[in-house]
Amino acid sequence: MNVSTSVERIDLNLFRVFDAIYRAGSLTRAAGQLHLTQPAISNALARLRERFGDPLFVRSGRRISPTPRAREIAPEVEAALSSLRRALAGGSGFDAAVSQRRFVIGMRDVLEFVLLPGLGGGLLQEAPGLRLQSARIERRSLEQDLAAGVLDLAIDVPNPVSAAVQHTPLFEETLCVAMRADHALAGRRLSLKSWLAVPQVVVSSRRNGPVLEELELQRLGLKREVRVRCQHYYAACHLVAASELMLVLPRYYGEWFARYLPLRLATLPVPLPGMSVLMYWHQHAEHDAGHRWLRERIRALFARGALRPA
Known part of the structure:
Protein backbone atom coordinates (compact mmCIF):
# COMPACT_ATOMS: atom_id res chain seq x y z
CA MET A 1 0.00 0.00 0.00
CA ASN A 2 1.39 3.39 -0.98
CA VAL A 3 1.50 6.09 1.66
CA SER A 4 0.02 9.39 0.55
CA THR A 5 2.36 12.30 1.19
CA SER A 6 -0.30 15.01 0.84
CA VAL A 7 -0.27 17.06 4.05
CA GLU A 8 -3.61 18.63 3.13
CA ARG A 9 -5.34 15.25 3.35
CA ILE A 10 -4.12 14.13 6.78
CA ASP A 11 -5.15 15.25 10.26
CA LEU A 12 -1.92 16.52 11.84
CA ASN A 13 -3.31 15.71 15.29
CA LEU A 14 -2.68 12.07 14.41
CA PHE A 15 1.02 12.73 14.78
CA ARG A 16 0.50 14.03 18.32
CA VAL A 17 -1.17 10.71 19.06
CA PHE A 18 1.68 8.77 17.42
CA ASP A 19 4.28 10.71 19.46
CA ALA A 20 2.37 10.15 22.73
CA ILE A 21 2.00 6.39 22.12
CA TYR A 22 5.65 6.07 21.13
CA ARG A 23 6.81 7.79 24.31
CA ALA A 24 4.33 6.16 26.68
CA GLY A 25 4.42 2.61 25.31
CA SER A 26 0.74 2.34 26.21
CA LEU A 27 -2.54 3.48 24.65
CA THR A 28 -3.99 4.11 28.11
CA ARG A 29 -1.12 6.34 29.23
CA ALA A 30 -1.10 8.17 25.89
CA ALA A 31 -4.84 8.85 26.26
CA GLY A 32 -4.25 10.27 29.73
CA GLN A 33 -1.42 12.52 28.55
CA LEU A 34 -3.52 13.91 25.70
CA HIS A 35 -6.76 14.07 27.76
CA LEU A 36 -8.52 11.85 25.24
CA THR A 37 -10.58 8.71 25.65
CA GLN A 38 -8.98 5.37 24.86
CA PRO A 39 -11.43 4.72 21.99
CA ALA A 40 -10.34 8.04 20.47
CA ILE A 41 -6.68 6.99 20.72
CA SER A 42 -7.48 3.57 19.21
CA ASN A 43 -9.34 5.23 16.35
CA ALA A 44 -6.44 7.60 15.69
CA LEU A 45 -3.99 4.68 15.68
CA ALA A 46 -6.20 2.79 13.22
CA ARG A 47 -6.11 5.78 10.88
CA LEU A 48 -2.33 6.02 11.20
CA ARG A 49 -1.95 2.32 10.45
CA GLU A 50 -4.05 2.74 7.32
CA ARG A 51 -2.10 5.80 6.27
CA PHE A 52 1.32 4.13 6.67
CA GLY A 53 0.31 0.61 5.71
CA ASP A 54 2.06 -0.68 8.82
CA PRO A 55 0.89 -1.80 12.31
CA LEU A 56 3.28 0.81 13.82
CA PHE A 57 2.84 -0.67 17.32
CA VAL A 58 2.49 -4.31 18.39
CA ARG A 59 1.66 -5.74 21.79
CA SER A 60 4.62 -6.95 23.87
CA GLY A 61 3.43 -8.19 27.25
CA ARG A 62 1.69 -5.34 29.03
CA ARG A 63 3.28 -2.75 26.77
CA ILE A 64 3.15 -2.05 23.09
CA SER A 65 6.37 -1.85 21.12
CA PRO A 66 7.07 0.19 17.98
CA THR A 67 7.66 -1.61 14.71
CA PRO A 68 10.80 -0.82 12.67
CA ARG A 69 8.69 1.57 10.56
CA ALA A 70 7.52 3.41 13.68
CA ARG A 71 11.09 3.69 14.97
CA GLU A 72 12.11 5.08 11.59
CA ILE A 73 9.56 7.89 11.53
CA ALA A 74 9.52 8.70 15.29
CA PRO A 75 12.49 11.16 15.22
CA GLU A 76 10.99 13.01 12.25
CA VAL A 77 7.58 13.25 13.92
CA GLU A 78 9.15 14.52 17.13
CA ALA A 79 11.26 17.07 15.22
CA ALA A 80 8.22 18.32 13.29
CA LEU A 81 6.14 18.71 16.45
CA SER A 82 9.01 20.51 18.17
CA SER A 83 9.32 22.89 15.23
CA LEU A 84 5.61 23.67 15.40
CA ARG A 85 5.84 24.34 19.13
CA ARG A 86 8.82 26.65 18.59
CA ALA A 87 6.94 28.49 15.83
CA LEU A 88 3.95 29.03 18.08
CA ALA A 89 6.13 30.20 20.95
CA GLY A 90 8.44 32.30 18.80
CA GLY A 91 6.56 35.54 19.15
CA SER A 92 6.48 35.41 22.92
CA GLY A 93 10.19 34.77 23.42
CA PHE A 94 11.47 32.37 26.03
CA ASP A 95 10.72 32.48 29.75
CA PRO A 169 34.81 26.36 20.15
CA LEU A 170 34.27 25.50 23.83
CA PHE A 171 37.63 24.12 25.01
CA GLU A 172 40.81 22.29 24.00
CA GLU A 173 40.96 18.57 24.79
CA THR A 174 44.44 17.40 25.78
CA LEU A 175 45.52 13.84 26.53
CA CYS A 176 47.46 12.46 29.49
CA VAL A 177 48.53 9.08 30.86
CA ALA A 178 46.88 7.46 33.89
CA MET A 179 48.52 4.80 36.04
CA ARG A 180 48.01 3.28 39.45
CA ALA A 181 49.03 5.67 42.26
CA ASP A 182 51.73 3.29 43.53
CA HIS A 183 52.93 2.28 40.07
CA ALA A 184 56.72 1.96 39.76
CA LEU A 185 56.73 4.91 37.33
CA ALA A 186 54.33 7.13 39.32
CA GLY A 187 55.69 10.52 40.29
CA ARG A 188 58.46 10.50 37.68
CA ARG A 189 58.72 12.21 34.34
CA LEU A 190 57.36 9.58 31.97
CA SER A 191 59.73 8.95 29.07
CA LEU A 192 58.66 7.54 25.74
CA LYS A 193 60.81 4.45 26.27
CA SER A 194 59.40 3.65 29.72
CA TRP A 195 55.83 4.29 28.56
CA LEU A 196 56.21 1.93 25.59
CA ALA A 197 57.62 -0.76 27.88
CA VAL A 198 54.43 -0.89 29.98
CA PRO A 199 51.36 -2.86 28.80
CA GLN A 200 48.43 -0.64 27.91
CA VAL A 201 44.64 -0.48 27.89
CA VAL A 202 42.94 1.52 25.12
CA VAL A 203 39.39 2.80 24.80
CA SER A 204 37.43 2.83 21.56
CA SER A 205 33.80 2.44 20.53
CA ARG A 206 35.04 0.62 17.41
CA ARG A 207 35.86 -3.07 17.46
CA ASN A 208 39.21 -2.58 15.78
CA GLY A 209 41.42 0.03 14.18
CA PRO A 210 43.98 2.43 15.69
CA VAL A 211 43.14 4.97 18.40
CA LEU A 212 44.42 8.55 18.23
CA GLU A 213 47.82 8.10 19.89
CA GLU A 214 48.40 4.93 17.85
CA LEU A 215 48.42 6.98 14.65
CA GLU A 216 51.29 9.12 15.93
CA LEU A 217 53.21 6.04 17.07
CA GLN A 218 52.80 4.51 13.62
CA ARG A 219 54.10 7.71 12.05
CA LEU A 220 57.16 7.51 14.31
CA GLY A 221 57.65 3.81 13.56
CA LEU A 222 56.95 2.85 17.19
CA LYS A 223 54.71 0.21 18.71
CA ARG A 224 53.33 -0.50 22.18
CA GLU A 225 51.75 -3.55 23.75
CA VAL A 226 47.98 -3.26 24.10
CA ARG A 227 46.66 -5.87 26.49
CA VAL A 228 43.05 -4.69 26.82
CA ARG A 229 40.70 -2.83 24.48
CA CYS A 230 37.43 -1.69 26.05
CA GLN A 231 34.50 0.58 25.24
CA HIS A 232 34.44 3.12 28.08
CA TYR A 233 36.95 5.14 30.09
CA TYR A 234 34.98 4.37 33.25
CA ALA A 235 35.87 0.69 33.03
CA ALA A 236 39.40 1.44 31.87
CA CYS A 237 40.12 3.75 34.84
CA HIS A 238 39.00 1.10 37.30
CA LEU A 239 41.16 -1.48 35.51
CA VAL A 240 44.22 0.77 35.62
CA ALA A 241 43.69 1.51 39.33
CA ALA A 242 43.88 -2.24 40.02
CA SER A 243 46.69 -3.28 37.68
CA GLU A 244 50.04 -2.37 36.12
CA LEU A 245 48.37 -1.19 32.90
CA MET A 246 48.53 2.41 31.68
CA LEU A 247 45.83 4.37 29.88
CA VAL A 248 45.80 7.43 27.63
CA LEU A 249 42.70 9.56 28.21
CA PRO A 250 41.44 13.16 28.14
CA ARG A 251 43.04 15.09 31.00
CA TYR A 252 39.75 16.50 32.30
CA TYR A 253 38.39 12.97 32.66
CA GLY A 254 41.56 11.75 34.33
CA GLU A 255 41.42 14.63 36.84
CA TRP A 256 37.87 13.74 37.75
CA PHE A 257 38.66 10.07 38.30
CA ALA A 258 41.88 10.76 40.19
CA ARG A 259 39.62 12.22 42.90
CA TYR A 260 37.89 8.88 43.46
CA LEU A 261 40.40 6.22 42.43
CA PRO A 262 44.08 5.66 43.33
CA LEU A 263 45.37 7.09 40.05
CA ARG A 264 48.38 9.22 39.13
CA LEU A 265 48.42 11.31 35.94
CA ALA A 266 51.46 12.01 33.77
CA THR A 267 52.16 13.98 30.62
CA LEU A 268 51.78 11.93 27.47
CA PRO A 269 55.32 11.38 26.08
CA VAL A 270 54.11 11.44 22.47
CA PRO A 271 53.70 14.99 21.13
CA LEU A 272 50.03 15.27 20.17
CA PRO A 273 48.36 18.65 19.60
CA GLY A 274 45.27 19.52 21.60
CA MET A 275 41.94 18.87 19.92
Missing part, protein backbone atom coordinates in the same frame (compact mmCIF):
# COMPACT_ATOMS: atom_id res chain seq x y z
CA ALA A 96 13.02 30.04 31.52
CA ALA A 97 11.01 30.17 34.73
CA VAL A 98 7.91 28.65 33.13
CA SER A 99 9.22 26.92 29.99
CA GLN A 100 8.62 23.18 29.62
CA ARG A 101 10.71 22.80 26.49
CA ARG A 102 12.76 19.70 25.89
CA PHE A 103 16.32 20.01 24.62
CA VAL A 104 18.34 17.09 23.26
CA ILE A 105 22.12 17.55 23.43
CA GLY A 106 24.39 15.17 21.57
CA MET A 107 27.64 14.34 23.36
CA ARG A 108 30.07 11.51 23.96
CA ASP A 109 29.76 9.55 27.19
CA VAL A 110 33.17 10.79 28.34
CA LEU A 111 31.81 14.35 28.25
CA GLU A 112 28.42 13.45 29.66
CA PHE A 113 30.01 12.16 32.86
CA VAL A 114 31.67 15.45 33.78
CA LEU A 115 29.43 17.98 32.02
CA LEU A 116 25.85 16.88 32.60
CA PRO A 117 25.73 17.25 36.41
CA GLY A 118 26.86 20.88 36.30
CA LEU A 119 24.85 21.68 33.20
CA GLY A 120 21.67 19.97 34.34
CA GLY A 121 21.88 21.24 37.90
CA GLY A 122 22.30 24.87 36.86
CA LEU A 123 19.72 24.82 34.10
CA LEU A 124 17.06 23.05 36.15
CA GLN A 125 17.42 25.59 38.95
CA GLU A 126 16.85 28.43 36.52
CA ALA A 127 14.24 26.57 34.45
CA PRO A 128 12.54 24.00 36.73
CA GLY A 129 10.15 22.82 34.01
CA LEU A 130 12.89 22.20 31.46
CA ARG A 131 13.59 18.68 30.18
CA LEU A 132 17.08 17.68 29.10
CA GLN A 133 18.20 14.61 27.21
CA SER A 134 21.78 13.58 26.51
CA ALA A 135 22.01 11.52 23.32
CA ARG A 136 24.79 9.60 21.63
CA ILE A 137 26.32 11.37 18.64
CA GLU A 138 26.29 9.61 15.29
CA ARG A 139 28.94 11.59 13.47
CA ARG A 140 27.93 10.41 10.00
CA SER A 141 24.45 11.86 10.49
CA LEU A 142 25.32 14.83 12.73
CA GLU A 143 24.25 17.52 10.27
CA GLN A 144 21.09 15.64 9.33
CA ASP A 145 20.17 15.14 13.00
CA LEU A 146 20.65 18.85 13.74
CA ALA A 147 18.65 19.86 10.68
CA ALA A 148 15.77 17.53 11.56
CA GLY A 149 15.70 18.59 15.21
CA VAL A 150 16.64 15.12 16.42
CA LEU A 151 19.44 17.00 18.20
CA ASP A 152 19.12 20.60 19.34
CA LEU A 153 22.84 20.91 19.99
CA ALA A 154 25.92 18.73 19.75
CA ILE A 155 29.22 19.00 21.64
CA ASP A 156 32.03 17.15 19.89
CA VAL A 157 35.44 17.30 18.25
CA PRO A 158 35.73 18.87 14.76
CA ASN A 159 33.39 17.31 12.21
CA PRO A 160 32.94 18.11 8.51
CA VAL A 161 29.72 20.13 8.24
CA SER A 162 28.23 22.54 5.72
CA ALA A 163 27.65 26.26 6.18
CA ALA A 164 24.14 25.43 7.40
CA VAL A 165 25.59 24.20 10.69
CA GLN A 166 26.87 26.88 13.08
CA HIS A 167 29.62 26.08 15.57
CA THR A 168 31.80 27.70 18.21
CA SER A 276 39.22 21.51 19.89
CA VAL A 277 35.80 20.60 21.21
CA LEU A 278 32.99 22.61 19.64
CA MET A 279 29.30 23.25 20.09
CA TYR A 280 27.20 22.69 16.94
CA TRP A 281 23.67 23.82 16.05
CA HIS A 282 21.70 24.24 12.85
CA GLN A 283 21.22 27.70 11.40
CA HIS A 284 17.42 27.38 11.63
CA ALA A 285 17.82 27.56 15.45
CA GLU A 286 20.18 30.56 15.37
CA HIS A 287 17.55 33.13 16.41
CA ASP A 288 15.29 30.91 18.49
CA ALA A 289 15.10 32.54 21.94
CA GLY A 290 15.13 29.31 23.93
CA HIS A 291 17.91 27.82 21.86
CA ARG A 292 19.97 30.99 22.24
CA TRP A 293 19.39 30.88 26.01
CA LEU A 294 20.69 27.29 26.14
CA ARG A 295 23.78 28.09 24.06
CA GLU A 296 24.63 31.04 26.30
CA ARG A 297 24.32 28.90 29.43
CA ILE A 298 26.61 26.23 27.98
CA ARG A 299 29.22 28.82 26.96
CA ALA A 300 29.10 30.34 30.45
CA LEU A 301 29.47 26.92 32.05
CA PHE A 302 32.65 26.21 30.09
CA ALA A 303 33.97 29.71 30.80
CA ARG A 304 33.63 28.91 34.52
CA GLY A 305 35.70 25.75 34.07
CA ALA A 306 32.92 23.15 33.75
CA LEU A 307 35.41 20.32 33.22
CA ARG A 308 37.56 21.00 36.27
CA PRO A 309 36.79 19.05 39.45
CA ALA A 310 35.43 21.24 42.24
Whole structure:
Protein backbone atom coordinates (compact mmCIF):
# COMPACT_ATOMS: atom_id res chain seq x y z
CA MET A 1 0.00 0.00 0.00
CA ASN A 2 1.39 3.39 -0.98
CA VAL A 3 1.50 6.09 1.66
CA SER A 4 0.02 9.39 0.55
CA THR A 5 2.36 12.30 1.19
CA SER A 6 -0.30 15.01 0.84
CA VAL A 7 -0.27 17.06 4.05
CA GLU A 8 -3.61 18.63 3.13
CA ARG A 9 -5.34 15.25 3.35
CA ILE A 10 -4.12 14.13 6.78
CA ASP A 11 -5.15 15.25 10.26
CA LEU A 12 -1.92 16.52 11.84
CA ASN A 13 -3.31 15.71 15.29
CA LEU A 14 -2.68 12.07 14.41
CA PHE A 15 1.02 12.73 14.78
CA ARG A 16 0.50 14.03 18.32
CA VAL A 17 -1.17 10.71 19.06
CA PHE A 18 1.68 8.77 17.42
CA ASP A 19 4.28 10.71 19.46
CA ALA A 20 2.37 10.15 22.73
CA ILE A 21 2.00 6.39 22.12
CA TYR A 22 5.65 6.07 21.13
CA ARG A 23 6.81 7.79 24.31
CA ALA A 24 4.33 6.16 26.68
CA GLY A 25 4.42 2.61 25.31
CA SER A 26 0.74 2.34 26.21
CA LEU A 27 -2.54 3.48 24.65
CA THR A 28 -3.99 4.11 28.11
CA ARG A 29 -1.12 6.34 29.23
CA ALA A 30 -1.10 8.17 25.89
CA ALA A 31 -4.84 8.85 26.26
CA GLY A 32 -4.25 10.27 29.73
CA GLN A 33 -1.42 12.52 28.55
CA LEU A 34 -3.52 13.91 25.70
CA HIS A 35 -6.76 14.07 27.76
CA LEU A 36 -8.52 11.85 25.24
CA THR A 37 -10.58 8.71 25.65
CA GLN A 38 -8.98 5.37 24.86
CA PRO A 39 -11.43 4.72 21.99
CA ALA A 40 -10.34 8.04 20.47
CA ILE A 41 -6.68 6.99 20.72
CA SER A 42 -7.48 3.57 19.21
CA ASN A 43 -9.34 5.23 16.35
CA ALA A 44 -6.44 7.60 15.69
CA LEU A 45 -3.99 4.68 15.68
CA ALA A 46 -6.20 2.79 13.22
CA ARG A 47 -6.11 5.78 10.88
CA LEU A 48 -2.33 6.02 11.20
CA ARG A 49 -1.95 2.32 10.45
CA GLU A 50 -4.05 2.74 7.32
CA ARG A 51 -2.10 5.80 6.27
CA PHE A 52 1.32 4.13 6.67
CA GLY A 53 0.31 0.61 5.71
CA ASP A 54 2.06 -0.68 8.82
CA PRO A 55 0.89 -1.80 12.31
CA LEU A 56 3.28 0.81 13.82
CA PHE A 57 2.84 -0.67 17.32
CA VAL A 58 2.49 -4.31 18.39
CA ARG A 59 1.66 -5.74 21.79
CA SER A 60 4.62 -6.95 23.87
CA GLY A 61 3.43 -8.19 27.25
CA ARG A 62 1.69 -5.34 29.03
CA ARG A 63 3.28 -2.75 26.77
CA ILE A 64 3.15 -2.05 23.09
CA SER A 65 6.37 -1.85 21.12
CA PRO A 66 7.07 0.19 17.98
CA THR A 67 7.66 -1.61 14.71
CA PRO A 68 10.80 -0.82 12.67
CA ARG A 69 8.69 1.57 10.56
CA ALA A 70 7.52 3.41 13.68
CA ARG A 71 11.09 3.69 14.97
CA GLU A 72 12.11 5.08 11.59
CA ILE A 73 9.56 7.89 11.53
CA ALA A 74 9.52 8.70 15.29
CA PRO A 75 12.49 11.16 15.22
CA GLU A 76 10.99 13.01 12.25
CA VAL A 77 7.58 13.25 13.92
CA GLU A 78 9.15 14.52 17.13
CA ALA A 79 11.26 17.07 15.22
CA ALA A 80 8.22 18.32 13.29
CA LEU A 81 6.14 18.71 16.45
CA SER A 82 9.01 20.51 18.17
CA SER A 83 9.32 22.89 15.23
CA LEU A 84 5.61 23.67 15.40
CA ARG A 85 5.84 24.34 19.13
CA ARG A 86 8.82 26.65 18.59
CA ALA A 87 6.94 28.49 15.83
CA LEU A 88 3.95 29.03 18.08
CA ALA A 89 6.13 30.20 20.95
CA GLY A 90 8.44 32.30 18.80
CA GLY A 91 6.56 35.54 19.15
CA SER A 92 6.48 35.41 22.92
CA GLY A 93 10.19 34.77 23.42
CA PHE A 94 11.47 32.37 26.03
CA ASP A 95 10.72 32.48 29.75
CA ALA A 96 13.02 30.04 31.52
CA ALA A 97 11.01 30.17 34.73
CA VAL A 98 7.91 28.65 33.13
CA SER A 99 9.22 26.92 29.99
CA GLN A 100 8.62 23.18 29.62
CA ARG A 101 10.71 22.80 26.49
CA ARG A 102 12.76 19.70 25.89
CA PHE A 103 16.32 20.01 24.62
CA VAL A 104 18.34 17.09 23.26
CA ILE A 105 22.12 17.55 23.43
CA GLY A 106 24.39 15.17 21.57
CA MET A 107 27.64 14.34 23.36
CA ARG A 108 30.07 11.51 23.96
CA ASP A 109 29.76 9.55 27.19
CA VAL A 110 33.17 10.79 28.34
CA LEU A 111 31.81 14.35 28.25
CA GLU A 112 28.42 13.45 29.66
CA PHE A 113 30.01 12.16 32.86
CA VAL A 114 31.67 15.45 33.78
CA LEU A 115 29.43 17.98 32.02
CA LEU A 116 25.85 16.88 32.60
CA PRO A 117 25.73 17.25 36.41
CA GLY A 118 26.86 20.88 36.30
CA LEU A 119 24.85 21.68 33.20
CA GLY A 120 21.67 19.97 34.34
CA GLY A 121 21.88 21.24 37.90
CA GLY A 122 22.30 24.87 36.86
CA LEU A 123 19.72 24.82 34.10
CA LEU A 124 17.06 23.05 36.15
CA GLN A 125 17.42 25.59 38.95
CA GLU A 126 16.85 28.43 36.52
CA ALA A 127 14.24 26.57 34.45
CA PRO A 128 12.54 24.00 36.73
CA GLY A 129 10.15 22.82 34.01
CA LEU A 130 12.89 22.20 31.46
CA ARG A 131 13.59 18.68 30.18
CA LEU A 132 17.08 17.68 29.10
CA GLN A 133 18.20 14.61 27.21
CA SER A 134 21.78 13.58 26.51
CA ALA A 135 22.01 11.52 23.32
CA ARG A 136 24.79 9.60 21.63
CA ILE A 137 26.32 11.37 18.64
CA GLU A 138 26.29 9.61 15.29
CA ARG A 139 28.94 11.59 13.47
CA ARG A 140 27.93 10.41 10.00
CA SER A 141 24.45 11.86 10.49
CA LEU A 142 25.32 14.83 12.73
CA GLU A 143 24.25 17.52 10.27
CA GLN A 144 21.09 15.64 9.33
CA ASP A 145 20.17 15.14 13.00
CA LEU A 146 20.65 18.85 13.74
CA ALA A 147 18.65 19.86 10.68
CA ALA A 148 15.77 17.53 11.56
CA GLY A 149 15.70 18.59 15.21
CA VAL A 150 16.64 15.12 16.42
CA LEU A 151 19.44 17.00 18.20
CA ASP A 152 19.12 20.60 19.34
CA LEU A 153 22.84 20.91 19.99
CA ALA A 154 25.92 18.73 19.75
CA ILE A 155 29.22 19.00 21.64
CA ASP A 156 32.03 17.15 19.89
CA VAL A 157 35.44 17.30 18.25
CA PRO A 158 35.73 18.87 14.76
CA ASN A 159 33.39 17.31 12.21
CA PRO A 160 32.94 18.11 8.51
CA VAL A 161 29.72 20.13 8.24
CA SER A 162 28.23 22.54 5.72
CA ALA A 163 27.65 26.26 6.18
CA ALA A 164 24.14 25.43 7.40
CA VAL A 165 25.59 24.20 10.69
CA GLN A 166 26.87 26.88 13.08
CA HIS A 167 29.62 26.08 15.57
CA THR A 168 31.80 27.70 18.21
CA PRO A 169 34.81 26.36 20.15
CA LEU A 170 34.27 25.50 23.83
CA PHE A 171 37.63 24.12 25.01
CA GLU A 172 40.81 22.29 24.00
CA GLU A 173 40.96 18.57 24.79
CA THR A 174 44.44 17.40 25.78
CA LEU A 175 45.52 13.84 26.53
CA CYS A 176 47.46 12.46 29.49
CA VAL A 177 48.53 9.08 30.86
CA ALA A 178 46.88 7.46 33.89
CA MET A 179 48.52 4.80 36.04
CA ARG A 180 48.01 3.28 39.45
CA ALA A 181 49.03 5.67 42.26
CA ASP A 182 51.73 3.29 43.53
CA HIS A 183 52.93 2.28 40.07
CA ALA A 184 56.72 1.96 39.76
CA LEU A 185 56.73 4.91 37.33
CA ALA A 186 54.33 7.13 39.32
CA GLY A 187 55.69 10.52 40.29
CA ARG A 188 58.46 10.50 37.68
CA ARG A 189 58.72 12.21 34.34
CA LEU A 190 57.36 9.58 31.97
CA SER A 191 59.73 8.95 29.07
CA LEU A 192 58.66 7.54 25.74
CA LYS A 193 60.81 4.45 26.27
CA SER A 194 59.40 3.65 29.72
CA TRP A 195 55.83 4.29 28.56
CA LEU A 196 56.21 1.93 25.59
CA ALA A 197 57.62 -0.76 27.88
CA VAL A 198 54.43 -0.89 29.98
CA PRO A 199 51.36 -2.86 28.80
CA GLN A 200 48.43 -0.64 27.91
CA VAL A 201 44.64 -0.48 27.89
CA VAL A 202 42.94 1.52 25.12
CA VAL A 203 39.39 2.80 24.80
CA SER A 204 37.43 2.83 21.56
CA SER A 205 33.80 2.44 20.53
CA ARG A 206 35.04 0.62 17.41
CA ARG A 207 35.86 -3.07 17.46
CA ASN A 208 39.21 -2.58 15.78
CA GLY A 209 41.42 0.03 14.18
CA PRO A 210 43.98 2.43 15.69
CA VAL A 211 43.14 4.97 18.40
CA LEU A 212 44.42 8.55 18.23
CA GLU A 213 47.82 8.10 19.89
CA GLU A 214 48.40 4.93 17.85
CA LEU A 215 48.42 6.98 14.65
CA GLU A 216 51.29 9.12 15.93
CA LEU A 217 53.21 6.04 17.07
CA GLN A 218 52.80 4.51 13.62
CA ARG A 219 54.10 7.71 12.05
CA LEU A 220 57.16 7.51 14.31
CA GLY A 221 57.65 3.81 13.56
CA LEU A 222 56.95 2.85 17.19
CA LYS A 223 54.71 0.21 18.71
CA ARG A 224 53.33 -0.50 22.18
CA GLU A 225 51.75 -3.55 23.75
CA VAL A 226 47.98 -3.26 24.10
CA ARG A 227 46.66 -5.87 26.49
CA VAL A 228 43.05 -4.69 26.82
CA ARG A 229 40.70 -2.83 24.48
CA CYS A 230 37.43 -1.69 26.05
CA GLN A 231 34.50 0.58 25.24
CA HIS A 232 34.44 3.12 28.08
CA TYR A 233 36.95 5.14 30.09
CA TYR A 234 34.98 4.37 33.25
CA ALA A 235 35.87 0.69 33.03
CA ALA A 236 39.40 1.44 31.87
CA CYS A 237 40.12 3.75 34.84
CA HIS A 238 39.00 1.10 37.30
CA LEU A 239 41.16 -1.48 35.51
CA VAL A 240 44.22 0.77 35.62
CA ALA A 241 43.69 1.51 39.33
CA ALA A 242 43.88 -2.24 40.02
CA SER A 243 46.69 -3.28 37.68
CA GLU A 244 50.04 -2.37 36.12
CA LEU A 245 48.37 -1.19 32.90
CA MET A 246 48.53 2.41 31.68
CA LEU A 247 45.83 4.37 29.88
CA VAL A 248 45.80 7.43 27.63
CA LEU A 249 42.70 9.56 28.21
CA PRO A 250 41.44 13.16 28.14
CA ARG A 251 43.04 15.09 31.00
CA TYR A 252 39.75 16.50 32.30
CA TYR A 253 38.39 12.97 32.66
CA GLY A 254 41.56 11.75 34.33
CA GLU A 255 41.42 14.63 36.84
CA TRP A 256 37.87 13.74 37.75
CA PHE A 257 38.66 10.07 38.30
CA ALA A 258 41.88 10.76 40.19
CA ARG A 259 39.62 12.22 42.90
CA TYR A 260 37.89 8.88 43.46
CA LEU A 261 40.40 6.22 42.43
CA PRO A 262 44.08 5.66 43.33
CA LEU A 263 45.37 7.09 40.05
CA ARG A 264 48.38 9.22 39.13
CA LEU A 265 48.42 11.31 35.94
CA ALA A 266 51.46 12.01 33.77
CA THR A 267 52.16 13.98 30.62
CA LEU A 268 51.78 11.93 27.47
CA PRO A 269 55.32 11.38 26.08
CA VAL A 270 54.11 11.44 22.47
CA PRO A 271 53.70 14.99 21.13
CA LEU A 272 50.03 15.27 20.17
CA PRO A 273 48.36 18.65 19.60
CA GLY A 274 45.27 19.52 21.60
CA MET A 275 41.94 18.87 19.92
CA SER A 276 39.22 21.51 19.89
CA VAL A 277 35.80 20.60 21.21
CA LEU A 278 32.99 22.61 19.64
CA MET A 279 29.30 23.25 20.09
CA TYR A 280 27.20 22.69 16.94
CA TRP A 281 23.67 23.82 16.05
CA HIS A 282 21.70 24.24 12.85
CA GLN A 283 21.22 27.70 11.40
CA HIS A 284 17.42 27.38 11.63
CA ALA A 285 17.82 27.56 15.45
CA GLU A 286 20.18 30.56 15.37
CA HIS A 287 17.55 33.13 16.41
CA ASP A 288 15.29 30.91 18.49
CA ALA A 289 15.10 32.54 21.94
CA GLY A 290 15.13 29.31 23.93
CA HIS A 291 17.91 27.82 21.86
CA ARG A 292 19.97 30.99 22.24
CA TRP A 293 19.39 30.88 26.01
CA LEU A 294 20.69 27.29 26.14
CA ARG A 295 23.78 28.09 24.06
CA GLU A 296 24.63 31.04 26.30
CA ARG A 297 24.32 28.90 29.43
CA ILE A 298 26.61 26.23 27.98
CA ARG A 299 29.22 28.82 26.96
CA ALA A 300 29.10 30.34 30.45
CA LEU A 301 29.47 26.92 32.05
CA PHE A 302 32.65 26.21 30.09
CA ALA A 303 33.97 29.71 30.80
CA ARG A 304 33.63 28.91 34.52
CA GLY A 305 35.70 25.75 34.07
CA ALA A 306 32.92 23.15 33.75
CA LEU A 307 35.41 20.32 33.22
CA ARG A 308 37.56 21.00 36.27
CA PRO A 309 36.79 19.05 39.45
CA ALA A 310 35.43 21.24 42.24
